[in-house]
Amino acid sequence: MLPLISVVVPVYNVEKYLTQCVESLVAQSYKNIEILLIDDGSRDGSGMLCDQFAKKYSNVAAYHKNNTGLGLTRNYGLERIKGDYVTFVDSDDYLAPDAVQQLVDGLKHGENDTVIGGFTKITDKGEKIYVESYPKEDFNDEECYSKVFCKMLGSSPKEHDSIKASVWNVLYSTSLIKRNHISFVSERQYISEDIVWDSDYFKYSTNTEIIDSTSYYYRSNPTSLSKTYRPDRFEKCVVFFEYMTNKMVYTKICDEARLRLTKNLFINVRSCFALEKGRSFHEIKQSIRKICSNLVLQEAIKAYPVSQLGISQKVFIHMVKNKCVTILAVLSKYGLLE
Known part of the structure; x- marks a missing residue:
């Protein structure tokens, strides 16, 4: 029986x-699916559209709730699913017709409890930016945590070997x-x-x-949280870095996890600088000076094998370590850190 x-x-x-998004889900070649649209207190016409889709399609259900954000809205959906497996789709993305079928094929008739696919990144208008594809591989027992999840924390110092830590285009065991x-x-x-x-699931x-598979189309939405300036972004990145490094302390992947989390922190710092672009030069300098002076960041740099990084990454971290605020502000202002 099909799951x-x-x-x-x-x-x-x-x-x-x-x-x-919804039409791409309804049009899936794999038909044994249920689609749960969870309206998280939308203020535009999204809630009404959810109801229209639920009336139009028998396998679509619409729910409405007060706004709590993405993570807690997914929990709301998880409490209501009936499926053997679950996947998540962001509502500004869409799927190719064979996306769910490819994930189901990866289950190998129940041999696997989890299936991970890649994605195609597109612009707001649907133009292809790049494709992230992973080679086919099977992992068993401890490997699921040490070789799959560990790469979701970021890349190693010497290479780009990460797996995107997203819950879309992944099939999870209910x-x-x-x-x-x-x-x-x-x-x-x-x-x-x-x-x-993922840190909890892959255990x-x-x-x-x-x-x-690259049949998931991930939209680079210019209004998304990751693309817009937020004054507290860096502080949140530091809170997350400390939370995850502490969470990994008593695991078998502790040392490697810290390296990967640190490299990811460096990437987030660069993104924070890049998003400063639209502010005044004085404001950019103030913000960059504050970030470069952060003790958690400076200690992370000291403990990291910076010499193993590529030349551009090495130069960037050197400037952060030595608080080259004016140079970094100029690079930010002219979009050279994007």
Whole structure:
């Protein structure tokens, strides 16, 4: 018997994209799916669209709730799913018709409890930016945590070998989730709620398959939280870094996890600088000086094998370490850190 696949779609002010998203789900070649649209207190027409889709399609259900953010909205959906496996779709993204089928094929008739695919990144208008594809691999028992999840924390010092820590285009075992009481934290508390979820989930996965699918279309939305300036972004990145490094302390991957989390922190610092671009030069300098003076960041740099990084990364970290504020501010202002 074909497994029932639950698709949880948190919805918040995405009237512009929602129809394409839902229509792509309804058009999946794999038909044994249920689609849960969770309206997280939208203030545009998204909630009304959810109701229209639920009336139009028998396998679509619409729910409405007060706004709590992405992570807790996914939890709301998890409490209501009926499927054997669950996947998550962001409501400004969409899927190729074979996306769910490829994930289901990766289950190998129940041999695997988790399946991970890649993605195609597109612009707001749907133009392809790049494709992230992973080679097909099987992982068993401890490997699911030490070789799969560990790479979700970031890349190693010498190479780009990370796996994107997102919960879309991934198929998760519902029984594993419920048996171990796994749930999302709020992204308002920890900025990368997907990584926290995966850190809890992959402790229990015993058979994970990575497939070479890129049938998930991930939209680079210019209004998303990751693309817009927020004065508290860096502080949230530091809180997350400390939370995850502490969480990894008593695991077998402790040392490697810290290296990967540190490299990811460096990437986040660069992103914070890049998002300063639209502010005045004086404001940029003030913000960059504050970030460069952060003790957690400076200690992370001291403990990291910076010499193993590529030349551009090495130069950037050198400037942060030595608080080359004016140079960094100029690079930020002219968009050279993007």
